[in-house]
Amino acid sequence: MKLAMIGFGQAGGKILDKFLEYDERHDSGIVRAAVAVNTAKADLMGLDHVPQENRVLIGQSRVKGHGVGADNELGAEIAEEDIDEVQGAIDSIPVHEVDAFLVISGLGGGTGSGGSPVIAKHLKRIYTEPVYGLGVLPGSDEGGIYTLNAARSFQTFVREVDNLLVFDNDAWRKSGESVQGGYDEINEEIVTRFGILFGAGEVEQGGDVAESVVDSSEIINTLAGGGVSTVGYASETVDNDTSGGSGLLSRFTGGDEQMEDSASTTNRITSLVRKAALGRLTLPCEIEGTERALLVTAGPAKYLNRKGIERGRKWLEEQTGSMEVRGGDYPVPNSQQVASVVLLSGVNNVPRIKELQEVAIEAQDNIDDIRDESEENLQDLVEDDEDELEPLF
Ligand code: GDP
Structure with missing residues (x-):
């Protein structure tokens, strides 16, 4: 099955890079086109396999190439504003040669978390090919804001794609490893699974196994109907x-x-x-x-x-x-x-998602409480008890 892959944000870009490496190594022919999109210039520069002309830096006027700092609402806004720049890169893809789009991102951050549902919605509006998402859930040790980002992005992303394929970092993290080394291994696990799955639909029919070889239409039909995979x-x-x-x-x-x-x-x-x-x-x-x-x-x-x-x-x-x-x-x-x-x-019984949502709601309530109290607390700190001091102006 030939895919046009769009890696959004750092995780999206790195996994896309890994897919390209896998494709080269196995000659599987699944990545027909690869576009990496980010608000952080350094992340785009760190990629090894995505062609330079397919690396799209968005939001330059807003964040000057420094990323959105895990603010996924800003990530979504920037993706909306700069959708034409992303479309510009997609225009160079021979879409008639691809079977589907795959939008890849880590859901816990900002750029990919906010931007990937935006680009998925856009692609679905313009093209008739199915648009799938590959969303990565954060580890539970990453903290409340990442969980909240992921829970909100998950809800939105599922709605905008024909099917959301999910990978949960939490189930795959290994203790005692550097985050970077850990991600390298995890990304290898990701591309092995999805590489075999999508590569299966790329085998030429013929020879003595013709009748039982997986066809890309079987992958598409399995994913059709939407939901989570x-x-x-x-x-x-x-x-x-x-x-x-x-x-x-x-x-x-x-x-x-x-x-x-x-x-x-x-x-x-x-x-x-x-x-x-x-x-x-x-x-x-x-x-x-x-x-x-x-x-x-x-x-x-x-x-x-x-x-x-x-x-x-x-x-x-x-x-x-x-x-x-x-x-x-x-x-x-x-x-x-x-x-x-x-x-x-179309899996429906996923305790991990329910747990993610509970933690996200807790984090949201906590953030709201702190915000509400913030002004009062600051005033308590800055003002002297008896109000004897006067500000300069
Ligand atoms: P963004 O650049 O703002 O979209 O955010 P990142 O992609 O840096 O991070 C979003 C989330 O993706 C993090 O919270 C991690 O859970 C996850 N993540 C970051 N890098 C990787 C990676 O290389 N592989 C995997 N599997 N997950 C990653």
């Missing part, structure tokens, strides 16, 4: 050496052993699907009640066990209670891994 992933290393070997699934490689071991290979694939769906999702949630799902099994064609995949798909139907569970292959000839990616679209 989460992605699960599990992988196993295989010995992809044609001379045979001792990898986990290697005895499935052919000959008599294929017959002998097909039952265990089927089980391995099904258990990989279970691991993907029940393991750590990009947004942790209850999978029961999911409206639609897509199961992608990626790896060398000889390891893509049809029966295992079908069983995995049926299992997913039972677990989600959805009758709309699609499945397909993503043959990757030279890979040393078999991976299962599960896209759960």
